[in-house]
Amino acid sequence: MNNNNSKQAFQEAQKAIPGGVNSPVRAFKSVGIDPIFIKKAKGTTVWDIDDNEYTDFVASWGPLILGHAHDDVVKAVTDAASLGTSYGAPTLIETEMAEQIVKMMPSIEKVRMVNSGTEATMSAIRLARGYTNRELIIKFAGCYHGHGDSFLIKAGSGAITLGLPDSPGVTKSTAKDTLTADYNNLDSVQELFDQHKDEIAAVIVEPVAGNMGVVPPADGFLEGLRKMTKDNGALLIFDEVITGFRLAKGGAQEYYNVMPDLTTLGKIIGGGLPVGAYGGSAEIMDMLAPIGPVYQAGTLSGNPLAMAAGLTALKKLDETPNAYEELEKKAQFVEEGLKLNAQELGLNVVLNRVGSMMTAFFTDSEQVASFDEAMSSDTSKYADYFKGMVENGLYIAPSQFECLFISMAHTEKDLEKLIKGNRKALEAIK
Numbered sequence: 001m002n003n004n005n006s007k008q009a010f011q012e013a014q015k016a017i018p019g020g021v022n023s024p025v026r027a028f029k030s031v032g033i034d035p036i037f038i039k040k041a042k043g044t045t046v047w048d049i050d051d052n053e054y055t056d057f058v059a060s061w062g063p064l065i066l067g068h069a070h071d072d073v074v075k076a077v078t079d080a081a082s083l084g085t086s087y088g089a090p091t092l093i094e095t096e097m098a099e100q101i102v103k104m105m106p107s108i109e110k111v112r113m114v115n116s117g118t119e120a121t122m123s124a125i126r127l128a129r130g131y132t133n134r135e136l137i138i139k140f141a142g143c144y145h146g147h148g149d150s151f152l153i154k155a156g157s158g159a160i161t162l163g164l165p166d167s168p169g170v171t172k173s174t175a176k177d178t179l180t181a182d183y184n185n186l187d188s189v190q191e192l193f194d195q196h197k198d199e200i201a202a203v204i205v206e207p208v209a210g211n212m213g214v215v216p217p218a219d220g221f222l223e224g225l226r227k228m229t230k231d232n233g234a235l236l237i238f239d240e241v242i243t244g245f246r247l248a249k250g251g252a253q254e255y256y257n258v259m260p261d262l263t264t265l266g267k268i269i270g271g272g273l274p275v276g277a278y279g280g281s282a283e284i285m286d287m288l289a290p291i292g293p294v295y296q297a298g299t300l301s302g303n304p305l306a307m308a309a310g311l312t313a314l315k316k317l318d319e320t321p322n323a324y325e326e327l328e329k330k331a332q333f334v335e336e337g338l339k340l341n342a343q344e345l346g347l348n349v350v351l352n353r354v355g356s357m358m359t360a361f362f363t364d365s366e367q368v369a370s371f372d373e374a375m376s377s378d379t380s381k382y383a384d385y386f387k388g389m390v391e392n393g394l395y396i397a398p399s400q401f402e403c404l405f406i407s408m409a410h411t412e413k414d415l416e417k418l419i420k421g422n423r424k425a426l427e428a429i430k
């Protein structure tokens, strides 16, 4: 495979951009090859600047559930752009977007748009603190909630991939307000509530962990968090930046039928443009300025291009009959194929899947139901596997601690290519 142009582009980029990238995992550091520079994408195919072609299972890290450059999304964005790209004033499409989210997400009565998942989670914990008049929050080791200071404590995703779970630059006083518990371990949460009576504003959780690789919630875990937060006067925040509109129209809260007080959204909600949102009951959301005292704002929040892309994507998901059943079927087909490959080759792989998000962990552990079990994975094996996948024209996340995403655009041929390529990549590392 020729990747001379990407190699040269990376050299050039590093002169003007720290590490050559605008988000760390893109540098492919943990997989030991130079990053691929993308030129264009359509449907499930991406092309790099050396004209190599890949079938994509990264989906821009989750947003592209309709595939790349979906015709309706492209039209909505270009139509909107021709009318002006930003006004910083109310527009009709913002109300339409809010109504669409309220319709789809069962626990949301009111919603505020922001520009990223990071902004959504930062704002949600400020609101939770303002509402409860308490300061501490609980997060789970290995969960990632964006790069807000309060969340770079035992953080997942790129932070574990690069061995940086606790970032310098986060002050001690900020760090002490974030308590960490163990995912799928309710006792570890109860202990914190016992130690910090009436001090905890909120528990924030990825209802399906995706940023330590996919780790589903154990039976009763989300229900237990719901009860514990309620009993202790704290809010429950579901960070549905990945799971929102991916597992069901109403995200993980619908999928597991557990209702949080606040929900953070991102990725799919922007249809590939930079968008985030947070919402909850009217009572809590009305604590926000301009009617309440909790301040949060944004020059480009509710941006017309972003709203046009996001609303088009959400409507498509809402209106396509059996969209989630189809995704489930495709993802199940992939799961079975990947499991069979590993089994037939005698490789120890644990495959975790919830709906259209999955991770194959290279581990000798029987299961991956906790952060520690996820961390038992052989990341150097993953790096070799990743290289094999790329050589077979398959673009997957350059890290063990991320998800593989199936989209509505994936065809049977794409999925068969994935399973065949997976077989070849596994054979090569055996």
Ligand code: PMP
Residues within 6 Å of the ligand: 061, 116, 117, 118, 119, 121, 144, 145, 146, 147, 157, 206, 210, 211, 239, 240, 241, 242, 266, 267, 276
């Ligand atoms: N929360 C979760 C669960 C995420 O997966 C991410 C991003 N991967 C974020 C928050 C942050 O979103 P963004 O990168 O848009 O700031």
